[in-house]
Amino acid sequence: MLTVEVASPDMHEPNLGSAALDALPSPTVVMEPGGLIGWANRAWWEAGEALLPKGVERRGEGADYHAAMARVLPTSDCSAIRAGLSAVMDGSTACFQYEYSCSIRSGRAWFHLEASRIDDAGNIVITHTDVTRRVSDEKTRAWQAGLDPLTALPSRARLYGLVADALSGPQPCTVLYLDVDGFKTVNDSLGHQVGDLLIRVLADRLGRRARVSDVMGRLGGDEFLVLAYDCDGERGLALAEDLRGAFAEPFALAGMRLSLTASIGVASSAGRTGSVDADTLIGDADAALYAAKGAGRDRVHLFTRELRDAARWRLEVATKLADPATYDQLEVHYQPIMHLPSGKASALEALIRWRHPERGLMMPDSFIPVAEETGAVVPMTRWLLDEVIRQTTEWAVEGVDVSVGINISACHLSSGTLVADVRRALSAHDLPADHLVLELTETSIAEDPVRGGEQMRELVAMGVRLAIDDFGTGWSTLARLLAMPMDTLKLDRSLLQGVCASDGVDVMSAIVALADSLRLRSTAEGVETLDQLRMVSEAGCDYAQGWLFARAMPAADLGRWMKARVADPSPWLDTA
Structure with a gap:
């Protein structure tokens, strides 16, 4: 215990040290290493009377200092004060200063807390100076900026x-x-x-x-x-x-x-x-x-450190994709969609690739999620629309009449610019709208079905065809499908894998029957083996795409692939 002997403002004959502290106009306490108040001056007791509601006991000598402060301050201030005083007590810092505000009966007051260690035992003298009068408008605004206005928590x-x-x-x-x-x-x-x-x-x-x-x-x-x-x-x-x-x-x-x-x-x-x-x-x-x-x-x-590397990569992707110059590194590869009864390629799906100068050819899953997160996917899809429609127009001039599908993200659908972007690209290259198929996932439609439905109806009125991509991974219902002006239902590869695992076609047959009842074309994605092809055919699905037929390839290679198919008809037709 301290040698300061004043235990309350009513004690008589204080020693010189306590008398000097008691004369201070600011509320002042001496806190012991254990956190208890070893001594409090008269101003501390008077401040308690102003701060605490009537009838609430004031706390001085022998009370826990932090508990006393917690009666009038939020947890964030108390935690900061506790940490600062601990640093003073263990000698990490010589002095700790902190400003806080609290409610008093007459309104709100601001205080400047200053704490210093006064002996080797670790005792600390803490003063609380009322600075309300000198807090200018600028100070007030700066103080308020430190708090979140909605929750009053630190900002x-x-x-x-x-x-x-x-x-x-x-x-x-x-x-x-x-x-x-x-x-x-x-x-x-x-x-x-x-x-x-x-x-x-x-x-x-x-x-x-x-x-x-x-x-x-x-x-x-x-x-x-x-x-x-x-x-x-x-x-x-x-x-x-x-x-x-x-x-x-x-x-x-x-x-x-x-x-x-x-x-x-x-x-x-x-x-x-x-x-x-x-x-x-x-x-x-x-x-x-x-x-x-x-x-x-x-x-x-x-x-973990691996997460930091991933975060840096996301930052690099976001930065580079925000620069239109990066589009010179993007490529479009096309994967044929086969009409199974005839063995001919009836359509194409355009898939974007990034030929990174250091990482080589990158697949979409390594950069598209970041582009969607940052919004860069919208201008990138505008570029893709223009490039694909330009290429499709070239093929049409050369006598290759084919429709091409492009994946549209939920971000682009919610941006509200999709219809205008499509109209602009079609007009720029004079391509009939029915040569363009926009592929949207179930989840992208579900995020805002009302706004998404309005845009889809506008696109269909233009002549653009729409497809539900990755069907089976979202939460579509029959009512939702009926409400959307879709043309094609693309069955996700996971459904096909599940069918193979269960050695049956009942699930796929039911989905194809649903598509038929809604007058939708059904296309199986991810067909990689002859067994999967047999099951797709048995389920009544007339269209399919996957590595069994062809991988996605640049436009220049696609022409050679088509000529080779003409010369050597599909070897899998007899086994389907």
């Missing part, structure tokens, strides 16, 4: 500063990056007011599950960040699982009960060689979040 800028401060301390810290799965659907379907309410409710739930020592803030949108002090990666994973528990109960909003999930990326400073800054640590947590979503969502993922 992005303030979180980055807190993470930087934590990384400068002696203990490891861990960052948890949380994103709500499917939040966009809530906003789009129920409106932004309901979305904002969901964010506030979620902030409260997450706050109840975070540790008292942790700081939680909102990065923006549906993204939250938790800074866990004195925490390594394994404990961070456990904390992340606790946070996921906030989604166990549905959210009662707008007269509905919404069941949602979250994906969380975890990155820790523990076990790293060399220093790490806030940008890197939060970026690593973001990379882990991306991996969690890529693995199926509703899960937690811990950062």
Whole structure:
């Protein structure tokens, strides 16, 4: 215990040290190494009277300082103060300063906290200076900018500063990056007011599950960040699982009960060689979040070095695809779609490739997901439309009358420019619209069926044909299919593999019968073996594509392939 002997403002004959501190106009305490208040001056007691509701006991000597502060400050401020005082106590820093605001009976006040160690035992003197009067409008705006206006949690800028401060301390810290799965659907379907309410409710739930020592803030949108002090990666994973528990109960909003999930990326400073800054640590947590979503969502993922390499590659892809000069490296390969009864190529599917100067020829799955994520897929598809329609027009002039299919992403469909983009490309090359087939997946249509349906009807009115691609991987219903002006149903390769595994054609036969009843052409994708071809034919499917017939090839090679087919008719026709 300190030699300062003043235990309350009513004590008599204080010593000189306590008398000097008691004369200070600012609320001042001396905190012992264990966190207890060893001494408090008169201003501290008076401040308690102004800050606390009437009838609430004020706390001084012998009370826990952090608990006393927690009565008037949010968790984020308390955690930051606790970390700063710990650094002063263990000698990591000589002085700690922090500014905070809190409600008082007359409104809101601002205080400047300053703490210094006063002896070798680790005792700290802490002053709380009222700076309300000198807080200018600029200071007020800067303060408010540090808080998220929707949740009153620390904002992005303030979180980055807190993470930087934590990384400068002696203990490891861990960052948890949380994103709500499917939040966009809530906003789009129920409106932004309901979305904002969901964010506030979620902030409260997450706050109840975070540790008292942790700081939680909102990065923006549906993204939250938790800074866990004195925490390594394994404990961070456990904390992340606790946070996921906030989604166990549905959210009662707008007269509905919404069941949602979250994906969380975890990155820790523990076990790293060399220093790490806030940008890197939060970026690593973001990379882990991306991996969690890529693995199926509703899960937690811990950062590894491989994820950083993947994140850098995504950045490179996003940067290069944003530059139209990169389109000179893109190529279009065409895969024939066969009419099985005749053995002739009845149509083509255009597939994009990237001939990277360092990585060689790259398949779409290595760059299209990033292009969709960044929006670069829209201008890239405009380029693809122009190139494919130009090539198809050339073939038509040469006497090769063929229709060509192009894959359209959900991003392009939701952009609202698809109809204009198609019309512009067709007009530029004077190609009849029925030579163009736009392939859309079930999920891309399901994201916004009303807006998507309007655009599809406009395209069909122009003469463009539409196909549902990868059928069987989404959640189409008969009613949805009937509502869409489709021309072709393309059966996903996974259905064909499943049929082969079960040694039957019942599933495929049922799908083909459904397509026939809706007057849709059915095309089997991914036909690679003669056994698969037999099953497709037995199911009544007249069109197919896959490696059994031909791989996707450049336009120059396609002409040679077609001439070879004329000279040597399909060897698989007799075995089908």
